[in-house]
Amino acid sequence: MNYHNPVLLKESVDALAIKKDGVYVDVTFGGGGHSREILKQLGPDGKLFAFDQDPDALENKIDDDRFVLIPENFRFISRFLRFYRIKKVDGILADLGVSSHQFDxxxxxxxxxxxxxxxxxxxxxxxxxxxxxxxxxxxxxxxxxxxxxxxxxxxxxxxxxxxxxxxxxxxxxxxxxxxxxxxxxxxxxxxxxxxxxxxxxxxxxxEELDALRDFLVQIPSLLTAEGRLSVISYHSLEDRLVKRFISTGMFSGELEKDVFGNTKEPMQKIGKLIVPSAEEIKINNRARSAKLRIATLKKERIKA
Known part of the structure; x- marks a missing residue:
């Protein structure tokens, strides 16, 4: 089955700062390109869960004891991870939008x-x-x-x-x-x-934007203290939701401040926005509008 090269493969997987014995989730499995790269970096005690609601993607299942493919929408991430007794994960990767295979x-x-x-x-x-x-x-x-x-x-x-x-x-x-x-x-x-x-x-x-909102609000309670979120989006509607959630923990309205002027946003961005190189866009046209944002849980400020 023809699934094209995953976009920003190295950058999005590097963003997870993979630990050999960590637990990771690829919520948009597709052709399995990102999952295979994560598995390469995991040790024998590591674990990778992947989600995809498209029956075509399930045919790309990877035969590996460390890997579990869940045939569901990523908006149900917490529910299905709980089924596997997973409460916290070290990293979550999402490559949003439609796969090249679906377009083709x-x-x-x-x-x-x-x-x-x-x-x-x-x-x-x-x-x-x-x-x-x-x-x-x-x-x-x-x-x-x-x-x-x-x-x-x-x-x-x-x-x-x-x-x-x-x-x-x-x-x-x-x-x-x-x-x-x-x-x-x-x-x-x-x-x-x-x-x-x-x-x-x-x-x-x-229901793509609703599913994305449902997914994002679960991230802060799923990630470990050092856990990472790595999200690739392809159009401004998705990217705005991801960017706003990372910076405020909300999708609309203004952040409330406490008496010290501190805000309670749950996450913080890591590094700057990453976009594909001209070389990658030349090889893979689908990459032209891709934007990668990386985040982790916000470290509590220590009050004097």
């Missing part, structure tokens, strides 16, 4: 390049598909997700067109949707606009 499988409906069924489900057991959203969501709801998740200024017009066209004929494939929206796709920016539309629908189908 026409029938999964993720790609704007192929004509495939409007599906876009990462978890094939999920009831909600892109087809349901396009054909059943109200005009107002469609406009909202296109605006919030696709950052499209003309979201209302696009939603209106979809609703008008689906009344004539059900929209079932990627290319049908493309055809319906042709007037919003001038040649110079066709790919960019389509990518934003597909991104918005995909995020809604898979």
């Amino acid at each position: 499988e026409a029938e999964r409906g993720f790609s704007t390049r192929f004509d495939g069924d409007l599906d876009m489900r990462m978890n094939q057991k999920s009831k909600l598909s892109a087809k349901e959203i396009i054909n059943k969501y109200s005009e107002e709801k469609l406009a909202e997700i296109l605006f919030l998740y696709g950052e499209l200024r003309n979201s209302r017009n696009i939603a209106k067109t979809i609703v008008e066209k689906r009344a004539e004929q059900k929209i079932e494939t990627s290319f049908q949707l493309k055809e319906v929206l042709q007037k919003y796709l001038p040649n110079a920016v066709e790919h960019k606009i389509l990518a934003q539309i597909f991104q918005a629908i995909r995020i809604e189908v898979n």
Whole structure:
């Protein structure tokens, strides 16, 4: 099965500062590239848990006694680690977004390049598909997700067109949707606009931002004192959530201060934002928008 090179492989795994006997979690297993690199650095007493809700990814399972692959969404990380009697881990790695394999499988409906069924489900057991959203969501709801998740200024017009066209004929494939929206796709920016539309629908189908929030809020209670979080994101919506959570421990609002002016954010960033080299982008086009952020638990300030 064709899974492309993992993005920022060395940087994201190095970020975990792996201890030979540590317990680590790769919450986006995919083709297993990051997991294999972690296992290389673990000793015989180390342990690696991986999560992936996509049945295709499960075929890449690694045959290693130190490795456990859990076929679930990473939003349930604490629950499933508890099942394996794991309360604390030394590092968590997340490579967010859609895998190259999912984009390259026409029938999964993720790609704007192929004509495939409007599906876009990462978890094939999920009831909600892109087809349901396009054909059943109200005009107002469609406009909202296109605006919030696709950052499209003309979201209302696009939603209106979809609703008008689906009344004539059900929209079932990627290319049908493309055809319906042709007037919003001038040649110079066709790919960019389509990518934003597909991104918005995909995020809604898979509850990606909700799942990311659910995942992030569990991190402070899962990490050991020296534990590390290593997260690669691919678009501004994800990256903003990750950046804000690392700096404040929240997704909105302002941090409260105590009487000494101290704040209670649970995490602190390590180093600066890391982006791929020009060389990596040349080899792996998917890397072009990747951003890696690294964090650990905040060390309590000692009051004088």
